[in-house]
Amino acid sequence: MKTGKLIVAAVALFGLSATAASAVTTLDAVKAKGHIQCGVTTGLAGFSAPDDKGVYSGIDADVCYAVAAAVFGDKNKVKFTPLTAKERFTALASGEIDILSRNTTHTLTRDASLGLNFTYYNYIDGQGFMVKKALGVKSVKELDGAKICIQAGTTTELNLADYFRTNSMKFQPVVYDTSIQTREGFDKGACDVLTSDKSQLAAIRTELKDPKSAVILPETISKEPLGPVVRQGDDQWFNIVKWVLFAVINADEMDVSSKNIDDLKAKTTNPNIKRLLGTEGDMGKKLGLSADWAYNAIKQVGNYDEMYTRNVAPLGLSRAGSVNALWSKGGVLYAPPIR
Amino acid sequence: MAGPKNTVAWHRNPLIRGIIAQAVLIAVVVWGITTIYANTVANMEARGIQIGFDFLSEVAPFGIAFSPFIDFNLGESTYLTVFFIGIQNTIIVSILGIIAATILGFAIGIMRLSPNWFISKIATFYIETFRNIPVLLQMMFWNFAIFLPLLPLPRQSLGGGGFFLNNRGVYLPKPVIENASANTAFWLAIAIGIAAMYILHKIALKRQEQTGKTMPGKLVGFGLLAALVALAAMIFGAPFGFSTPVLGTFNLTGGIEIPLPLFSLWFSLTTYTAAFIAENVRGGIEAVTKGQWEAAGALGLSRSNLLNLVVIPQAMRIIVPPTISQYLNLTKNSSLATAIAYEDIVALWTGTSLNQTGQALIIVAMTVVVYELLSLLTSIALNIYNKRVQLVER
Ligand SMILES: N[C@@H](CCC(=O)N[C@@H](CS)C(=O)NCC(=O)O)C(=O)O
Numbered sequence: 001m002k003t004g005k006l007i008v009a010a011v012a013l014f015g016l017s018a019t020a021a022s023a024v025t026t027l028d029a030v031k032a033k034g035h036i037q038c039g040v041t042t043g044l045a046g047f048s049a050p051d052d053k054g055v056y057s058g059i060d061a062d063v064c065y066a067v068a069a070a071v072f073g074d075k076n077k078v079k080f081t082p083l084t085a086k087e088r089f090t091a092l093a094s095g096e097i098d099i100l101s102r103n104t105t106h107t108l109t110r111d112a113s114l115g116l117n118f119t120y121y122n123y124i125d126g127q128g129f130m131v132k133k134a135l136g137v138k139s140v141k142e143l144d145g146a147k148i149c150i151q152a153g154t155t156t157e158l159n160l161a162d163y164f165r166t167n168s169m170k171f172q173p174v175v176y177d178t179s180i181q182t183r184e185g186f187d188k189g190a191c192d193v194l195t196s197d198k199s200q201l202a203a204i205r206t207e208l209k210d211p212k213s214a215v216i217l218p219e220t221i222s223k224e225p226l227g228p229v230v231r232q233g234d235d236q237w238f239n240i241v242k243w244v245l246f247a248v249i250n251a252d253e254m255d256v257s258s259k260n261i262d263d264l265k266a267k268t269t270n271p272n273i274k275r276l277l278g279t280e281g282d283m284g285k286k287l288g289l290s291a292d293w294a295y296n297a298i299k300q301v302g303n304y305d306e307m308y309t310r311n312v313a314p315l316g317l318s319r320a321g322s323v324n325a326l327w328s329k330g331g332v333l334y335a336p337p338i339r
Numbered sequence: 340m341a342g343p344k345n346t347v348a349w350h351r352n353p354l355i356r357g358i359i360a361q362a363v364l365i366a367v368v369v370w371g372i373t374t375i376y377a378n379t380v381a382n383m384e385a386r387g388i389q390i391g392f393d394f395l396s397e398v399a400p401f402g403i404a405f406s407p408f409i410d411f412n413l414g415e416s417t418y419l420t421v422f423f424i425g426i427q428n429t430i431i432v433s434i435l436g437i438i439a440a441t442i443l444g445f446a447i448g449i450m451r452l453s454p455n456w457f458i459s460k461i462a463t464f465y466i467e468t469f470r471n472i473p474v475l476l477q478m479m480f481w482n483f484a485i486f487l488p489l490l491p492l493p494r495q496s497l498g499g500g501g502f503f504l505n506n507r508g509v510y511l512p513k514p515v516i517e518n519a520s521a522n523t524a525f526w527l528a529i530a531i532g533i534a535a536m537y538i539l540h541k542i543a544l545k546r547q548e549q550t551g552k553t554m555p556g557k558l559v560g561f562g563l564l565a566a567l568v569a570l571a572a573m574i575f576g577a578p579f580g581f582s583t584p585v586l587g588t589f590n591l592t593g594g595i596e597i598p599l600p601l602f603s604l605w606f607s608l609t610t611y612t613a614a615f616i617a618e619n620v621r622g623g624i625e626a627v628t629k630g631q632w633e634a635a636g637a638l639g640l641s642r643s644n645l646l647n648l649v650v651i652p653q654a655m656r657i658i659v660p661p662t663i664s665q666y667l668n669l670t671k672n673s674s675l676a677t678a679i680a681y682e683d684i685v686a687l688w689t690g691t692s693l694n695q696t697g698q699a700l701i702i703v704a705m706t707v708v709v710y711e712l713l714s715l716l717t718s719i720a721l722n723i724y725n726k727r728v729q730l731v732e733r
Contacts, residue, residue: 086694093388114697115387146589147507152686153694157401165414172404174680175691181678188487189506190599192589232387
């Protein structure tokens, strides 16, 4: 009967621990531990990649730096957790990370059934195809019968199947776990084609043994709005991450940058900028942050355009004329007003 | 008719007490599991995570490249089919790996005991190298550093006459039934041939028992089988034709494909596990007492007869139990497949399916059950074999 007692004890423990969780808010927890735990890729140039000292950079990493600056006044109070596509949602739902900023597409299933909330977008993308130049392929329509390298647990897997099905073409998926394996697979000829979001193709292409040996086909077969994700059920934290992102986009729109921000803070008469920088109104307080939350984020990390120019532009993806331009410049990025 | 009166009260009867104790224990376990499940589900739903079995009957929205025995139709097949394909692929690589690792392991184990210094050192070197490097590393090494870069691309495939090798896999001609009656005749000939082989073997054994003369029963039976098959082919024509692989735009199509991920996985699991089996074999053989070797030697048996007839049958009962656990290890190690893009149950089910549906709890539980069942089946099969080996010895 000893085992019986043990089981009863175990069940009681489980039952208790399962119900007692999640009483503290994410903001309190983050402040208590002194840093934000940020989920990123295992390495994707331009989005989130560690340098040789292990310091992460990229437009996804910048989101976390900006939130840290807004919360702590210090952008360096972030720790990064590299995650594969498969691991990312569990890591967030289980509380291992506070923000998932890992080129993650907003979809209904993810938003509605995984216990997650998508904030806004820091890069709007679409799925494309990269092929070996030697094959002489000019269009996705010519890929019938190809072997295609993809990464497991991505929207890429689904779009690929949909596209080939709609066009009555056949393909053989070669599915890897990590970005590095997928690239190696393509580079060494395990497949004819690599498919992913186009920005990722651009990043992966730069890391091929011979980048010129591969071409990215013109077609875009899907919508991939990428942005930071938080756990469902903590509206305050959701608001903080969302509004930090809105703040850097608004700053871009109002031409507030890390370079002119101190100047503007001292001199501007524009009430919109004053509210953004915390010299008027109590925007920070409403979020549970200090008045200079957005000032710190912009000053230390930059506005959206600075983030883009620093990280994504070097991949050869220009912002002007793309969907990632501001709404006022022909793109779709549109942040609600800070008031 | 009434037997001696049972004077023990029912609640003192050890049998009944035993049954009651077990029933209570089972009830507690079942209650425990259902409580944990209900609690987990309630907690997850409170956090907005949806759980349910409905997804099993939904259409799987992604492609699968390798499924030799179960049809996968994109847009029609459900998640449940994906689950079965995953199991199928895990079983395929495990069985192929177990067979090859057993053969290789025995060869190396025996080499290691060889009186020839050089052969024995080669075996030692093999065992030490393969046993001490993590199997995931070996898998990645063979796949990404050896096979992928060193084998040619499809357009430069090696081989000919329907057999090809390139860095996408091994390609063989695929038998296709062209003439139904010839095919039926072929299988009939095989069935009759096998029956004849069996009967002749039995007759030969009986003859040996009665007269002491050996007679090549199996050999004669086999000759008969070959003759029957040839005769059937002569009368009805070729039992099947072959569809040979041909180069399409990208890959070889039309034949049987053993994709490179399967090949790499099989190769690395085999070479790794063989090192352990070799040690089991060596241990088993060394445990056979010296007297047995000497007695067999004194009878003038050759080394291979000495091993096959005297030593190995006795060593088997020591070799088999630890080898069972190596078979189980191989099966479990096959779950590393996803690193090299083989579609085993972990890749298809706890990888892609889990991610696309978000049903972590159910999917992981189902996978655990599969591995549990596979382990159980392997143990049962080999335990039966083990019992027989032990009986033969007495
Ligand atoms: N946006 C897609 C795809 C995201 C994704 O994981 N892309 C791969 C491209 S190969 C990647 O970034 N991998 C980086 C890594 O695994 O570290 C999604 O949300 O499902």
